[in-house]
Amino acid sequence: MSLYERLGGEPAFQSAVDEFYRRMLTDERVSRFFDDVDMEGQIAKQKAFLTYVTGGPAEYTGKDMRAAHAELNERGLSDEHVDVVIEHLGAVLLSMGAAPDDVGEVAALAESVRADVLGR
Amino acid sequence: MSPGQIEVEGQRIELEQGETVLQGLERAGLDVASGCRAGTCTKCLLQAQDAPPPASQRGLRPTLTAQNFFLACQARPTGLLRLRGSRGPEPVRARVASIDHLTEDVARLRLTPDERFDYRPGQYLDVLHPGGESRSYSIASLPSDGWLELHVRRIPGGQVSGWLHELAVDAELAVRGPFGQCFHVADDDQRKLLLVGAGTGLAPLVGIARDALEQGHRGPIDLVHGGLEPNRLYLRDDLDRLARESPQLRVHHCVLRGATAREHEGPLDQVAIRLAGALAGARAFLCGDGEIVHLLRRSLFLAGLPSGEILADPFLPSKPALA
Numbered sequence: 156m157s158l159y160e161r162l163g164g165e166p167a168f169q170s171a172v173d174e175f176y177r178r179m180l181t182d183e184r185v186s187r188f189f190d191d192v193d194m195e196g197q198i199a200k201q202k203a204f205l206t207y208v209t210g211g212p213a214e215y216t217g218k219d220m221r222a223a224h225a226e227l228n229e230r231g232l233s234d235e236h237v238d239v240v241i242e243h244l245g246a247v248l249l250s251m252g253a254a255p256d257d258v259g260e261v262a263a264l265a266e267s268v269r270a271d272v273l274g275r
Numbered sequence: 276m277s278p279g280q281i282e283v284e285g286q287r288i289e290l291e292q293g294e295t296v297l298q299g300l301e302r303a304g305l306d307v308a309s310g311c312r313a314g315t316c317t318k319c320l321l322q323a324q325d326a327p328p329p330a331s332q333r334g335l336r337p338t339l340t341a342q343n344f345f346l347a348c349q350a351r352p353t354g355l356l357r358l359r360g361s362r363g364p365e366p367v368r369a370r371v372a373s374i375d376h377l378t379e380d381v382a383r384l385r386l387t388p389d390e391r392f393d394y395r396p397g398q399y400l401d402v403l404h405p406g407g408e409s410r411s412y413s414i415a416s417l418p419s420d421g422w423l424e425l426h427v428r429r430i431p432g433g434q435v436s437g438w439l440h441e442l443a444v445d446a447e448l449a450v451r452g453p454f455g456q457c458f459h460v461a462d463d464d465q466r467k468l469l470l471v472g473a474g475t476g477l478a479p480l481v482g483i484a485r486d487a488l489e490q491g492h493r494g495p496i497d498l499v500h501g502g503l504e505p506n507r508l509y510l511r512d513d514l515d516r517l518a519r520e521s522p523q524l525r526v527h528h529c530v531l532r533g534a535t536a537r538e539h540e541g542p543l544d545q546v547a548i549r550l551a552g553a554l555a556g557a558r559a560f561l562c563g564d565g566e567i568v569h570l571l572r573r574s575l576f577l578a579g580l581p582s583g584e585i586l587a588d589p590f591l592p593s594k595p596a597l598a
Binding site: 165166169170172173176177180181194195198199202203206211212213 | 315
């Protein structure tokens with residue numbers, strides 16, 4: 156059973172993605188990247204991301220991830236910002252009842268996306 | 276259970292055992308957008324004429340569900356499911372039943388359509404200018420009113436709004452619609468509803484509030500109308516009267532400056548959050564120009580409203596503002 160299913164599947168992730176996005180909007184280290192963003196579309200994308208990294212039904216392509224972050228890279232997106240995202244991701248999963256080991260696995264999967272996000 | 280059938284643009288497709296609508300359409304050689312094929316990405320969103328299988332609507336916002344939108348990759352219908360074609364609505368002729376100039380730049384137009392025009396109060400329509408341009412306006416009336424009520428702000432130099440302001444009673448024009456996802460869905464009659472709009476963003480909110488009341492909504496409804504100064508707020512007496520007749524409805528007038536005893540003063544998002552109180556279990560409808568809707572959406576979301584309960588159709592400018 157995937158972590159996605161163990162944590163309650165789609166209904167649980169519907170509210171978890173809200174919590175994740177609230178954290179990003181209110182964290183001064185990363186909030187500027189979200190100022191002009193269409194919130195509705197962004198939440199849908201982040202839900203797909205959370206679903207993907209917890210082993211749920213979502214597809215992921217490095218190409219999409221690169222294209223989506225190309226403009227943010229020009230605005231100074233860097234490793235420290237990816238660290239912030241992974242930090243909040245772990246906190247949200249813990250609040251949903253994930254075990255620390257699970258969080259470690261998800262962080263490792265999220266790490267594998269880092270190069271695509273930063274356009275390396 | 277035996278597999279169902281789908282009908283699209285007059286073509287009938289028999290589904291095979293276990294097949295989804297998406298797979299059936301693809302097998303028939305039709306081009307359908309899709310992504311995750313697992314009910315997450317919503318790229319394969321389609322609209323049906325009949326109620327689709329509930330499992331294919333999971334996670335969709337309530338207004339989409341109410342309009343029979345569903346995810347093709349999750350739909351395994353057992354009966355016949357007729358899909359809506361990709362063509363949009365045809366234009367309908369309408370006549371001006373009345374025109375009232377409510378403030379120096381806002382007019383209330385009531386149009387009588389020549390043909391049946393189905394809509395949900397709060398949705399919008401396009402008014403077609405004889406010169407070929409079109410503009411979107413939200414619908415403030417209820418179908419039972421018998422007319423389509425629009426609130427038109429005259430934009431300086433605006434081709435369509437200027438023309439509409441000069442129309443006489445009985446003038447003919449064409450409209451097309453309805454469109455939009457900002458309307459009342461009676462899925463919980465105790466729910467708190469928060470309606471916030473700036474300027475002519477009031478129009479859809481009036482329709483939504485009256486629709487909710489007519490459908491027997493019993494939970495609290497807070498309608499907050501914002502404007503720059505008190506003289507920019509229109510339909511105040513009508514709104515106050517509606518609130519007196521409906522104990523569950525509270526109407527609040529909000530201005531950025533020059534408030535009298537009748538208005539709240541301050542940024543619309545902050546005033547609305549203060550007036551609304553607890554947001555758990557609430558649903559918000561946000562209307563106005565793009566910038567104010569963006570601000571309201573973000574503020575209410577950060578104040579605790581679930582993103583799926585924020586319904587909005589921002590008014591977008593007809594062309595990008597000149598730099």
